Amino acid sequence: MKEISLTNLARIIGARVIDSFDTGQNITSVSTDSRTVKPGDCFFAISGPNFDGHDFLADVFAKGAACAVVSKDPSTLRYEGQALPNQFSGKAILKVSDTIKALGDLACWYRLDCKFKVVAITGSAGKTTTRQIAHHVLSKRFRTHQPVNNFNNFIGLPLSILAAPADSQILVLELATNHPGEIEYLTRIASPDIAMVTNVYPAHLAGFGSVEKIAEEKLAIAKGLSFGGKLIINADCSTLLDSTRRLKLAFQKFSCFDEDADYSIDNLIIGPLASNFAINKTIVEIPLPGRGNVENALAAWAICSNFGITAAQFADALKTISPVSMRTEMLQLGAVTVISDCYNANPASMKNALDILTNLADSQKRRAVFICGDMAELGDAEQDLHRQLGEQIANAGVNLLITLGNLAAIAADAAKTKRPDTQTRCFTDQTDLCNNLQLMIKDSDIILVKGSRINKLELVVDKLKKLFSEPR
Helix, strand or coil: CCCEEHHHHHHHHCCEECCCCCCCCEECEEECCHHHCCCCEEEECCECCCCEHHHHHHHHHHCCCCEEEECCCHHHCEECCEECCHHHCCCCEEECCCHHHHHHHHHHHHHHHHCCEEEEEECCCCHHHHHHHHHHHHCCCCCEECCCCCCCCCCHHHHHHHCCCCCCCEEEEECCCCCCCHHHHHHHHHCCCEEEECCCCCCCHHHHCCHHHHHHHHHHHHHHCCCCCEEEEECCCHHHHHHHHHCCCCCEEEECCCCCCCEECEEEEECCCCEEEEECCEEEEECCCCHHHHHHHHHHHHHHHCCCCCHHHHHHHHCCCCCCCCCCEEEEECCEEEEEECCCCCHHHHHHHHHHHHHHHHHHCCCEEEEEECCCCCHHHHHHHHHHHHHHHHHHCCCEEEEECHHHHHHHHHHHHHCCCCEEEEECCHHHHHHHHHHHCCCCCEEEEECCHHHCCHHHHHHHHHHHHCCC
């Protein structure tokens, strides 16, 4: 982040100055976490469900923060149960009505002032991997910035923009939502030159009610497009395509099947660990498993080609792409193979992960094990969708299904009904599941671990690492 004077900062976010301060001072970065504040930081005091940033003003100034942006009057604040001391006299405290909005306002100003080119990606699945692939390829030719983690919400997206070096040429960002209106807010901050919707599937139904409403929310990304910007969508997703046309949006499309799409592929061959396809007669290999990653790579190609990347350059860069942590990440633990895909889950991503598991197990003639957690935020459809998942598990020929959670147990019942010889073990307690792993898992098994974030299945993966990576 480039330096910004405190006077300019106050003007940008429309803040009221609480006390006089050194107007010649600058901020060098921003933070919302008092634990990581550094000298020169601007600390935004955000009130959350667990902590209130206003409670840590003394800490951040002791660490050398240049200023704090607050929404509460400092005279009313308490510190460790006591009224705040007078040590804040002369400190740069800027008061706004809403610190989250102020953070967004600053990020919006910074994005436009630095004249970045911005790519913004949203979708029910694949947005992080698409972002990673696009960033990996573009960074070979451009000064390219992306979030360190999944910073894609009201707080994370502004922090991602503000963390970009001022001389960055391209920002590759992702936008997430679980309630109506969030994408529109985020895209107006990002002001993307390219807006990408990877797909829409049943996910966050509790917040939207229908897949059509999800499509409308995702397509709101177009409302923030910069002048001359492009909206690119996945034409293989019929609900998304229909919604885009119904909303009368100008768009380009990518497709694995439609040769007339703006961005398409030929000669697709999906293997158990990697896939091959052709772009403009150039052979491209993606060293990531599953059809979903083919879609992610094609989406990334649609982005990269708009910056002058050739098919040959894209193919060359893709050879060195690494899997995203906890997203179809292949782990070899002794003789056991683990597919760690436990960052999140919805019906579409579950199907894709199941395909990877069974293709790999079939090709290597090994036992397929699925450690399955609940799919969260599916609203009234949650039981039906878990029953459908169980039928898919049975049809996929999974040999052993281990579930965690009450909803995943519904999938186990459905799998057993569909195919009675399916072995199932159901748990409601993660510790109990982990303590039984050694009794259930055999050497040479291929194990898919997948569920929504509420399951914290990465802890199950950690247990598998201890059991099978270390000498027994």
